[in-house]
Amino acid sequence: MNSRLLHALKKALGPGGVLDRPEDLMLYEYDGSVETARPDCVVFPRETKDVVEIVRLAFREGIPIVGRGAGTGLSGGALARHGGMVVSFSRMNRILAVDADNQRAVVEPGVVNSDLSAAVEHLGLHFAPDPSSQKACTIGGNVSENSGGPHTLAYGVTAQHVLGLEIVLPSGERMRLGDAAVDAAGYDVTGLFVGSEGTFALVTEITVKLTRNPEAVKTLLGIFDSVDDATETVAEITARGITPAACEMLDGWTIRAVEDYVHAGFPLDCSAILLIEVDGLRESTEADARSIREICLAHQAREVRLARDARERDLLWKGRKNAFGAAGRLSPSYYTQDGVIPRTKLPATLRKIEEIGRKYNLRIGNVFHAGDGNLHPIILFDERNEREFRDTIRAGDEILEFCIAVGGSITGEHGVGMEKDRLMPLLFSEADLELMRRVRAAFNPADLLNPGKIFPNSKGCGEIYVRPRPNATARPGP
Amino acid sequence: MRASGALGLSHLGDIIGEDHVVRDPSELASYQIDGRLPAAAARPGSQEEVAEIVKFACREKLVIVVSGARTKLGMGTSPPQYDLALDMSRMDRILAYDPDDLTLAVEAGARLRTISSRLAERGQFLPLAVPFLARATMGGTIASGVDSPLRQSYGTARDFVLGMNFVTGDGIAATSGGRVVKNVSGYDLHKMMIGSLGTLGAITRINLKTFPRPPATKTFSAAFWEAQQACAFRNALARSALGPRTLEIVSQSADGRFLLAGEHPPSLGARPWSVYVSFAGDAAALKRHYGELRSLAPAENGRGDWLRELEGQAEESLMSALSEFPAALLGRWPAAAILKITALPTELPELASDLASLDLPWAVVMRGLGVAYLALIPPDGSEGSLDRQRQQCARILALAGKPPYRQVSLPWCPGALKQDLDVWGPPPPSLALMKRLKSVFDPAGIFSPGRFVGGI
Numbered sequence: 001m002n003s004r005l006l007h008a009l010k011k012a013l014g015p016g017g018v019l020d021r022p023e024d025l026m027l028y029e030y031d032g033s034v035e036t037a038r039p040d041c042v043v044f045p046r047e048t049k050d051v052v053e054i055v056r057l058a059f060r061e062g063i064p065i066v067g068r069g070a071g072t073g074l075s076g077g078a079l080a081r082h083g084g085m086v087v088s089f090s091r092m093n094r095i096l097a098v099d100a101d102n103q104r105a106v107v108e109p110g111v112v113n114s115d116l117s118a119a120v121e122h123l124g125l126h127f128a129p130d131p132s133s134q135k136a137c138t139i140g141g142n143v144s145e146n147s148g149g150p151h152t153l154a155y156g157v158t159a160q161h162v163l164g165l166e167i168v169l170p171s172g173e174r175m176r177l178g179d180a181a182v183d184a185a186g187y188d189v190t191g192l193f194v195g196s197e198g199t200f201a202l203v204t205e206i207t208v209k210l211t212r213n214p215e216a217v218k219t220l221l222g223i224f225d226s227v228d229d230a231t232e233t234v235a236e237i238t239a240r241g242i243t244p245a246a247c248e249m250l251d252g253w254t255i256r257a258v259e260d261y262v263h264a265g266f267p268l269d270c271s272a273i274l275l276i277e278v279d280g281l282r283e284s285t286e287a288d289a290r291s292i293r294e295i296c297l298a299h300q301a302r303e304v305r306l307a308r309d310a311r312e313r314d315l316l317w318k319g320r321k322n323a324f325g326a327a328g329r330l331s332p333s334y335y336t337q338d339g340v341i342p343r344t345k346l347p348a349t350l351r352k353i354e355e356i357g358r359k360y361n362l363r364i365g366n367v368f369h370a371g372d373g374n375l376h377p378i379i380l381f382d383e384r385n386e387r388e389f390r391d392t393i394r395a396g397d398e399i400l401e402f403c404i405a406v407g408g409s410i411t412g413e414h415g416v417g418m419e420k421d422r423l424m425p426l427l428f429s430e431a432d433l434e435l436m437r438r439v440r441a442a443f444n445p446a447d448l449l450n451p452g453k454i455f456p457n458s459k460g461c462g463e464i465y466v467r468p469r470p471n472a473t474a475r476p477g478p
Numbered sequence: 479m480r481a482s483g484a485l486g487l488s489h490l491g492d493i494i495g496e497d498h499v500v501r502d503p504s505e506l507a508s509y510q511i512d513g514r515l516p517a518a519a520a521r522p523g524s525q526e527e528v529a530e531i532v533k534f535a536c537r538e539k540l541v542i543v544v545s546g547a548r549t550k551l552g553m554g555t556s557p558p559q560y561d562l563a564l565d566m567s568r569m570d571r572i573l574a575y576d577p578d579d580l581t582l583a584v585e586a587g588a589r590l591r592t593i594s595s596r597l598a599e600r601g602q603f604l605p606l607a608v609p610f611l612a613r614a615t616m617g618g619t620i621a622s623g624v625d626s627p628l629r630q631s632y633g634t635a636r637d638f639v640l641g642m643n644f645v646t647g648d649g650i651a652a653t654s655g656g657r658v659v660k661n662v663s664g665y666d667l668h669k670m671m672i673g674s675l676g677t678l679g680a681i682t683r684i685n686l687k688t689f690p691r692p693p694a695t696k697t698f699s700a701a702f703w704e705a706q707q708a709c710a711f712r713n714a715l716a717r718s719a720l721g722p723r724t725l726e727i728v729s730q731s732a733d734g735r736f737l738l739a740g741e742h743p744p745s746l747g748a749r750p751w752s753v754y755v756s757f758a759g760d761a762a763a764l765k766r767h768y769g770e771l772r773s774l775a776p777a778e779n780g781r782g783d784w785l786r787e788l789e790g791q792a793e794e795s796l797m798s799a800l801s802e803f804p805a806a807l808l809g810r811w812p813a814a815a816i817l818k819i820t821a822l823p824t825e826l827p828e829l830a831s832d833l834a835s836l837d838l839p840w841a842v843v844m845r846g847l848g849v850a851y852l853a854l855i856p857p858d859g860s861e862g863s864l865d866r867q868r869q870q871c872a873r874i875l876a877l878a879g880k881p882p883y884r885q886v887s888l889p890w891c892p893g894a895l896k897q898d899l900d901v902w903g904p905p906p907p908s909l910a911l912m913k914r915l916k917s918v919f920d921p922a923g924i925f926s927p928g929r930f931v932g933g934i
Contacts, residue, residue, distance in 0.1 A: 181884035183818075185902065281760075343659075
């Protein structure tokens with residue numbers, strides 16, 4: 001990166017607003033995925049006008065820009081695949097306005113997901129999207145990836161909670177999309193924008209809906225001696241017309257990994273657990289919890305526990321949300337998939353995953369959002385073993401191909417990023433992808449925002465598309 | 479763009495068969511928009527035929543207006559040009575319904591009524607309690623962006639449409655989204671199609687989430703002396719744990735005279751404002767609601783009989799009247815104008831005060847989450863009042879285009895009224911970007927050019 005540009009950036013942002021020493025840049029070559037890519041510099045805007053200045057300076061020189069929140073993403077979305085500049089929003093982390101009566105908040109993109117919920121808790125409100133990384137991930141990142149989380153089963157993904165955005169286009173133009181009120185005029189560009197993985201524009205302000213906290217919450221733990229019994233329980237809950245707030249499943253291996261780490265009280269000798277939460281009015285949650293308990297027992301659940309208080313409930317959720325960290329303690333590396341299937345295909349898909357694991361002699365743990373069919377198989381591997389690494393990628397691809405074959409998708413909430421771009425042709429025709437590229441060009445004509453993401457790389461096969469990280473560390477997962 | 483007229487259109491029969499081309503002027507009358515007739519209507523039977531027609535229209539520089547049951551063709555600016563009606567009503571199949579996965583896929587021309595009876599067999603439904611329900615197609619409902627009282631709890635189409643197939647202006651059959659309930663692969667192009675009024679392409683297939691029917695519902699009618707009290711009641715409800723399924727604030731003129739055409743008296747006594755609120759869920763939980771609603775009313779509403787539960791037939795006809803409000807009103811007063819004004823919920827009382835000064839008969843239905851439908855009825859429905867009606871509309875368009883209101887448009891009005899009015903109100907700040915997106919989807923500008931926001 002040329003020194004004139006660095007000088008101009010330092011002048012605009014102050015010396016503390018720019019990192020360009022290799023030892024500093026190393027910290028930004030990772031995110032939550034198994035990929036790496038080192039940027040040429042990292043800049044830290046404090047307000048929208050800084051972002052405008054950054055965009056102007058970079059694009060004058062044809063330098064690509066990649067926006068970054070907390071770097072917890074699992075598809076390489078926040079990595080500078082082709083080098084260039086990372087724009088870290090960590091210093092744009094103010095909650096600008098809270099309107100309790102209308103259940104709205106306006107935030108900067110660097111606000112941490114759970115910080116917003118904590119800030120409005122005294123008003124009886126929260127921000128509904130709750131990825132497992134919510135204590136670290138930012139709302140700007142959630143907007144880029146259209147993040148989910150366990151409670152999106154009942155409350156919907158990020159797109160359903162975003163009403164308006166302020167963006168900075170590659171031209172340097174600031175623009176407002178949507179509005180605090182519903183049904184903004186014209187096309188739903190806000191809806192299109194959420195989940196565009198940083199390829200359209202940089203987001204500098206987000207208007208979100210806040211959700212009222214339920215009067216009552218009941219969290220159940222169903223313990224099963226067979227994976228099939230657990231998945232059939234999920235199907236039966238859906239068929240009976242019950243929509244839990246969350247319905248998560250962990251398989252036996254994951255349970256043991258988690259228990260050893262978190263001590264959530266999961267039984268070590270079972271094959272699967274379901275973590276099911278119902279919320280709403282006291283009376284409805286009691287009725288729903290009763291029905292769910294009956295359904296679990298009718299499907300040979302060994303035991304159904306009900307969290308007695310908030311402490312027990314938090315402990316169960318801690319077990320779920322730290323499952324990926326637990327996997328990281330047991331293996332040098334792991335690769336997490338994000339396939340989605342129609343929920344009735346759960347039993348068949350889990351059997352297939354087991355078969356694929358046997359075929360490649362790989363340990364695959366399963367922890368996932370059972371209620372909406374969003375799987376997260378965790379494939380454990382050792383990146384020092386080149387063959388094992390290649391097999392891991394093959395196994396992952398085979399799982400996703402199966403998801404597609406049963407009518408599903410390659411990603412439910414992690415995004416395509418640079419991890420699954422090569423699989424996009426399995427879902428979309430070349431004409432579909434070309435239309436999407438043209439849509440991107442309406443925002444970002446020179447492809448300078450997060451280049452090399454979502455769309456299959458024209459270099460095609462043979463490229464080493466995933467490199468293992470040297471040291472896996474425990475980190476929050478989806 | 480110039481119409482190439484009947485000469486170019488003679489080839490349509492080669493694409494879809496002459497049986498599926500309408501050329502007879504008397505038959506074409508039902509495709510008229512604000513007095514303008516197309517030269518022909520084509521009724522394709524497959525996505526491939528749609529793509530062929532679009533390519534043909536593109537070559538011949540013909541302007542296409544996509545239609546379904548033709549219940550909402552008048553929405554939008556009067557068409558500056560209209561050569562071909564693309565009538566999707568033959569593509570009316572339910573392509574897939576997987577009740578255990580809570581997913582559904584239909585062709586664009588599938589009727590809501592057919593779909594809802596199919597879903598009802600499995601105890602499920604779609605939260606689309608929209609006007610013209612008896613005839614409306616899925617494609618028209620989604621493309622027009624009409625909302626329904628159920629959005630209070632289920633959201634709008636953007637929250638439960640999972641994916642789509644559509645044909646763009648250059649004849650490409652495109653796919654967006656998928657059939658599973660959670661999916662972030664690729665851009666959500668289908669979100670752009672929702673409410674785009676057919677200006678981006680022709681929707682051919684829509685994948686949706688379905689919902690289990692709640693075990694029980696309860697509906698209440700609450701009456702208030704002042705709009706402010708009705709809105710205060712709405713605010714108290716929003717702060718409560720009760721979680722309404724629908725919540726509509728309705729003025730007396732709307733509910734007494736216009737909305738229900740005097741057949742049912744769900745409003746109580748002389749109080750001119752009503753709040754209709756319904757709840758769904760477990761029967762045991764619903765027992766609390768009457769008592770808790772009583773405690774939420776502002777003190778100044780006074781004592782007496784202001785809250786009543788509606789059951790059975792009364793509940794059903796109220797819900798139907800609320801969702802059919804625009805259709806019923808236009809059925810009775812074809813010359814009525816209905817404006818849509820959006821605001822934040824706490825801004826609704828101010829809107830009600832502003833309405834008080836209108837000197838035409840008016841009625842308003844305000845959805846609790848901040849969408850108001852304001853109907854202006856010309857006196858006696860006579861044509862002579864057109865000028866006054868136009869002035870009133872212009873006044874409201876000007877008033878509600880400014881803070882505290884967010885957005886105003888005129889979705890339903892007589893064609894004659896549109897000549898000097900922009901039915902879309904002030905354009906959004908992102909109009910230039912929207913125009914670029916329009917040209918991505920429809921490079922030659924053949925899909926309803928000039929009918930959408932900001933002249934798109």
